[in-house]
Amino acid sequence: MKTVLHLLSGDETEQETTLAIARNLLEDETGSIDDVAVVVQADGVDAITTGVETEDQVQALLEDDVSFKACRNTLDMMDLEEADLIDGIETVPEGAVEVTRLQTDGYAYIRP
Amino acid sequence: MKTVLHLLSGDETEQETTLAIARNLLEDETGSIDDVAVVVQADGVDAITTGVETEDQVQALLEDDVSFKACRNTLDMMDLEEADLIDGIETVPEGAVEVTRLQTDGYAYIRP
């Protein structure tokens, strides 16, 4: 099974819950989760820029093969560049299109 | 691909994000999005009544064939009638049933 987490909130509790859920999916004892992707857009981007409090957690998830996909539409609107994101984070043209694509490919959707 | 956006929050940021995402899906460069529906219920209805700040944005989306489906259960509870909604908005008996139906018909789900 595969899961896409959608992070688009500036709320710190929701951001922390998203990262905790990504970790819990990885550590699932039944081993039933084959892939975890996190699509990040809107104010959710605050959780994946360099120097933020969540950086270590995001890096550890990236090392464990969770993919992070940041919305370039959002980056443009916030005057951010890929270099401002934590190393290893990919970008996609539009987060909502990516979320649609992943669900169409069979990913379950979770919006923490 | 088809996408249903679920708007049930009274939070203005979440309402604005929902409308922005609907627009971004329409403008997807790859042209991979064939249909966008917005199901509105609970406090989300505040964003689709006549005279609200978001009226122009909603109207422009309606003109571009985004369908808006308001929950009649919610309208009844809020003592609102169809005439109170921005022109062109449809109603459905219950928003959550409509969201279920659309997903069962292959729509991806996004909850901004």
Add this chain to the structure above:
Amino acid sequence: MKTVLHLLSGDETEQETTLAIARNLLEDETGSIDDVAVVVQADGVDAITTGVETEDQVQALLEDDVSFKACRNTLDMMDLEEADLIDGIETVPEGAVEVTRLQTDGYAYIRP
């Protein structure tokens, strides 16, 4: 059709909307909804412990065959035990895995 509601917010409005939507799905006039499950994790657990204001509503939904599945990961982190939950609530090892499993089994997802 089948629907899974995901309750992971401590926000009382979102908790109330979740329970109201579960009720509305049950009462759907078209009878098109065959099963409703509510997966509860993170701060959403506040709405399903014994003695809370929402207890009567949760009990009535349980009696009408809505299943409630609480995340044991969350219970452990909050130092809660199954006995602290409203009678009739099941537990699952990890809420997000259960939500993934249900969607993979054809459940539509709603995050109120």
